[in-house]
Amino acid sequence: MPLQEILLQQLANGLILGSFYALVALGYSMVYGVIKLLNFAHGDLYMVGAFAGFGCLSLFSGWLGAGWAGIVPSILLSMVAVGLLGVVIDRIAYRPLREAPKLSVLITALAVSMVLENTVLAFTGGQFTAFSTDLGFAGIDLGLVHVTYTQMVLVGTSIVLMVVLELFVSRTRYGRAMRAIAIDPDACRLMGIDVNRTIALTFFIGSALAAASGVLAGVYYGSINFFMGFLIGLKAFTAAVIGGIGNIPGAMLGGLLLGLLEAFGTQIPGIGGQWKDVFVFAFLILFLVFRPTGILGKPEVERM
Amino acid sequence: MSEAVLRLEEVETYYGEIHALRGIGFEVREGQVVALLGANGAGKSTSLRTISGLVPARRGKVTFMGQDITRMAAHRIAQLGLVHVPEGRRIFKGMTIEENLDLGGFTVLDAEERRRRREAAYAMFPILAERRHRDSSLLSGGEQQMLAIARALMARPRLLLLDEPSMGLAPILVQEIMRTIRRLNEAGTTVLLVEQNARAALRLAHYGCVMETGRIVLAGEAAELRANEALTKAYLGA
Ligand SMILES: Nc1ncnc2c1ncn2[C@@H]1O[C@H](COP(=O)(O)OP(=O)(O)OP(=O)(O)O)[C@@H](O)[C@H]1O
Ligand SMILES: [Mg+2]
Numbered sequence: 001m002p003l004q005e006i007l008l009q010q011l012a013n014g015l016i017l018g019s020f021y022a023l024v025a026l027g028y029s030m031v032y033g034v035i036k037l038l039n040f041a042h043g044d045l046y047m048v049g050a051f052a053g054f055g056c057l058s059l060f061s062g063w064l065g066a067g068w069a070g071i072v073p074s075i076l077l078s079m080v081a082v083g084l085l086g087v088v089i090d091r092i093a094y095r096p097l098r099e100a101p102k103l104s105v106l107i108t109a110l111a112v113s114m115v116l117e118n119t120v121l122a123f124t125g126g127q128f129t130a131f132s133t134d135l136g137f138a139g140i141d142l143g144l145v146h147v148t149y150t151q152m153v154l155v156g157t158s159i160v161l162m163v164v165l166e167l168f169v170s171r172t173r174y175g176r177a178m179r180a181i182a183i184d185p186d187a188c189r190l191m192g193i194d195v196n197r198t199i200a201l202t203f204f205i206g207s208a209l210a211a212a213s214g215v216l217a218g219v220y221y222g223s224i225n226f227f228m229g230f231l232i233g234l235k236a237f238t239a240a241v242i243g244g245i246g247n248i249p250g251a252m253l254g255g256l257l258l259g260l261l262e263a264f265g266t267q268i269p270g271i272g273g274q275w276k277d278v279f280v281f282a283f284l285i286l287f288l289v290f291r292p293t294g295i296l297g298k299p300e301v302e303r304m
Numbered sequence: 305m306s307e308a309v310l311r312l313e314e315v316e317t318y319y320g321e322i323h324a325l326r327g328i329g330f331e332v333r334e335g336q337v338v339a340l341l342g343a344n345g346a347g348k349s350t351s352l353r354t355i356s357g358l359v360p361a362r363r364g365k366v367t368f369m370g371q372d373i374t375r376m377a378a379h380r381i382a383q384l385g386l387v388h389v390p391e392g393r394r395i396f397k398g399m400t401i402e403e404n405l406d407l408g409g410f411t412v413l414d415a416e417e418r419r420r421r422r423e424a425a426y427a428m429f430p431i432l433a434e435r436r437h438r439d440s441s442l443l444s445g446g447e448q449q450m451l452a453i454a455r456a457l458m459a460r461p462r463l464l465l466l467d468e469p470s471m472g473l474a475p476i477l478v479q480e481i482m483r484t485i486r487r488l489n490e491a492g493t494t495v496l497l498v499e500q501n502a503r504a505a506l507r508l509a510h511y512g513c514v515m516e517t518g519r520i521v522l523a524g525e526a527a528e529l530r531a532n533e534a535l536t537k538a539y540l541g542a
Contacts, residue, residue, distance in 0.1 A: 173406075177410060179399065180396050180403075180407050183396045186394070187394040187396065188379075188407070189377075189379045190356060190382055190389075191408055191455075192382035192410050192411040
């Protein structure tokens with residue numbers, strides 16, 4: 001393939017990968033922003049989301065088919081179910097530790113991650129599960145590059161979810177409350193804001209976005225497994241840090257950037273598919289040396 | 305005789321093992337300004353935190369508008385119209401002035417009503433209006449205090465708790481803050497005011513309580529406390 005086509009192809013791949021990362025990174029970043037918790041279980045919610053979506057699609061496919069008519073309600077149901085799971089996790093695992101040292105909460109998050117992975121492992125026997133759909137390869141041709149409608153819908157869905165989230169956080173009462181809790185939770189309580197409920201809402205939204213990403217990834221790659229959340233959790237964390245952790249547009253940007261880097265990284269001679277993760281994490285380290293607060297993260301402004 | 309808006313009875317509060325309030329009781333009546341005075345560490349801020357639910361009492365009883373709020377969650381107490389402007393202002397730095405005000409009006413569901421209240425706040429504090437879309441951390445100390453008060457007023461409080469509103473301000477700004485509090489009170493807001501600046505507070509207040517190590521050691525009409533030179537010297541160091 002001529003260089004131009006290769007670049008275009010990787011641009012498409014990078015955007016798709018990047019939008020999966022971005023959706024997961026958003027939840028990471030939101031939860032960190034609001035309660036300063038690195039929720040290591042977040043990647044596993046993506047995995048659980050993929051399985052929940054798969055379960056729904058299996059139920060619906062006889063009736064709605066395994067095309068978008070079956071996939072869309074599966075995504076929505078998976079988002080609601082995993083969103084509620086996120087709320088339950090916060091309620092039983094994190095809320096009792098709200099005043100505890102950060103390290104205790106981090107260890108709890110690791111434990112939650114193990115519980116989720118091992119529960120799914122127990123149910124699937126560690127096998128890869130085929131996520132088969134009726135989506136074909138129809139699409140449009142740009143030169144030698146073929147972009148399927150599925151790919152376009154995946155990226156489009158991610159973008160719509162991100163825009164809706166950004167509007168919610170910047171314009172609505174509860175969105176404002178989330179940002180205020182990140183700054184001073186006690187002052188929020190004095191304004192009549194139910195801090196625990198707002199945090200639960202943050203978990204709901206973040207987990208639902210991870211689930212959406214998980215189902216979309218299942219649809220795209222055609223196979224899911226209990227371990228699929230691990231690496232994407234790390235990547236999403238990287239994306240959130242690159243974007244400026246706690247910052248929503250930053251998480252989107254970081255996710256897209258990471259996806260593009262990874263896609264183009266595979267094309268660099270000597271890196272290829274084998275070394276792409278090393279390449280990505282090396283980039284993170286270098287990046288943090290030069291810009292520790294991330295692309296959109298601001299250093300704290302203080303004035304008394 | 306006017307109604308008691310707030311009543312504390314034998315209230316005891318702890319921070320872990322530290323016994324910060326050792327059984328305090330007083331009343332704030334409708335339309336009054338009550339000043340809570342005392343030296344550093346006497347327990348003034350703790351009293352306000354106990355009333356607003358941030359640090360609930362271990363023993364005793366807090367009643368607001370006839371309702372027992374001793375163990376109510378802080379956000380529920382705020383929703384009842386008891387609004388606490390904490391020590392150090394605690395404005396949401398990094399958010400705009402307008403967003404700070406909107407957060408003060410969090411319990412107001414109607415956006416149009418919130419807008420009206422915002423405009424009322426701007427009319428009262430024109431300096432905030434000019435900078436409504438600017439980051440609140442760029443305000444000076446006095447302006448931040450204005451914002452903290454304006455934010456509290458967004459909820460149309462039945463009772464306003466103010467913790468050292470004059471802290472760290474130049475004398476001219478202290479006067480301005482005190483005038484603002486008087487104006488609010490004349491417009492019908494009941495105020496419980498914590499101050500180190502006892503003279504300024506007693507000029508404004510109807511009633512005063514003096515605290516020392518978690519107890520109220522002296523209470524009375526503001527005029528009496530002002531006249532009582534020996535006591536003012538001993539307890540207020542003024
Ligand atoms: N968060 C806390 N943890 C432990 N002890 C505290 C805490 N806050 C206050 N205290 C203690 O409780 C007592 C009362 O403190 P409080 O802040 O209520 O005093 P104050 O009268 O407001 O003083 P100031 O004029 O300095 O603001 C003090 O002995 C103080 O050391
Ligand atoms: Mg104090």
